[in-house]
Amino acid sequence: MQVATHIHDIKMSFKLEIAPGKTLDRFVYLWLIYAKQIYVVDSGVAGAKDLILGSVKETGHDPANIATLVITHAHPDHVGGALGVQKATGCVVAAHEADKSWIEDTELQYRQRPVPSFHSIVEGPVRVDRVLHDGDSLELRDGSALKVMHTPGHAKGHISLLYEADRSLFCGDCVPLRGAMPVYEDVFALVRSIKRLGAVSGLELLLSSWDVPRRGRQIYEVMDEALSYIQDIHQTVRQVRTELGAADVPMIAREVSRKLGFPETVLAPPFFKTVEAHLRVSEYRDPLAL
Numbered sequence: 001m002q003v004a005t006h007i008h009d010i011k012m013s014f015k016l017e018i019a020p021g022k023t024l025d026r027f028v029y030l031w032l033i034y035a036k037q038i039y040v041v042d043s044g045v046a047g048a049k050d051l052i053l054g055s056v057k058e059t060g061h062d063p064a065n066i067a068t069l070v071i072t073h074a075h076p077d078h079v080g081g082a083l084g085v086q087k088a089t090g091c092v093v094a095a096h097e098a099d100k101s102w103i104e105d106t107e108l109q110y111r112q113r114p115v116p117s118f119h120s121i122v123e124g125p126v127r128v129d130r131v132l133h134d135g136d137s138l139e140l141r142d143g144s145a146l147k148v149m150h151t152p153g154h155a156k157g158h159i160s161l162l163y164e165a166d167r168s169l170f171c172g173d174c175v176p177l178r179g180a181m182p183v184y185e186d187v188f189a190l191v192r193s194i195k196r197l198g199a200v201s202g203l204e205l206l207l208s209s210w211d212v213p214r215r216g217r218q219i220y221e222v223m224d225e226a227l228s229y230i231q232d233i234h235q236t237v238r239q240v241r242t243e244l245g246a247a248d249v250p251m252i253a254r255e256v257s258r259k260l261g262f263p264e265t266v267l268a269p270p271f272f273k274t275v276e277a278h279l280r281v282s283e284y285r286d287p288l289a290l
């Protein structure tokens with residue numbers, strides 16, 4: 001669907017098998033930027049190639065014009081379909097330096113961050129041709145550019161992309177949504193990243209991987225709400241740690257999840273990492289104060 005002058009989004013639904021016969025419905029957004037050539041932001045899960053090529057053809061364009069795939073971070077629902085897209089189009093793959101090893105060696109990623117159904121949603125490793133850093137500018141064919149902002153916290157090499165031509169910001173998984181499973185590995189880094197995004201003035205469109213497009217004032221409200229959500233989770237973790245004493249992470253996570261009203265399905269390694277991240281800094285009362 002067209003969401004701005006040059007940008008179309010694709011909402012990709014998929015299932016995660018979290019236990020034998022038990023599946024969880026998930027989705028992720030990915031985007032196409034039409035700027036004389038075509039630029040893809042994120043590649044969803046395995047099979048995304050067909051959706052991307054189909055969408056390009058539907059708008060009357062030639063998939064051979066897909067020049068670059070930019071990956072916001074290495075997680076399986078952003079990199080899963082990359083191999084197929086790269087093979088079908090020969091596009092350049094670009095990602096941040098800190099997530100390069102997990103994109104080029106998906107087995108290493110799986111060993112270090114096991115996610116349910118990993119091998120059914122990731123097609124395989126793909127080479128990163130262009131290594132990105134904070135402040136880089138990816139020049140697009142029509143003279144516009146994607147400005148790279150390194151926004152770690154959810155993932156070490158997470159980047160957000162500012163597309164000034166449409167006053168749009170692609171924020172990947174950087175901005176947690178209240179009520180949804182919180183997934184991040186470094187609380188302070190995430191808070192700093194969200195504050196940095198919130199300081200970008202004049203945004204007209206926020207494109208998040210797990211949320212509908214947000215426009216105007218809502219963009220800044222969503223970021224403020226994310227910060228207050230992180231603060232609430234932090235207080236809950238601190239409270240549970242005091243109540244349970246020397247319990248292990250899964251036990252603390254179970255109680256945190258119960259207090260926050262999450263379904264049982266969040267009790268998996270990515271959520272444990274989030275709880276662990278809060279525990280590491282639990283001596284701090286307010287993660288937003290730093």
Ligand SMILES: [Zn+2]
Nearest residue numbers: 073075154173
């Ligand atoms: Zn992610």
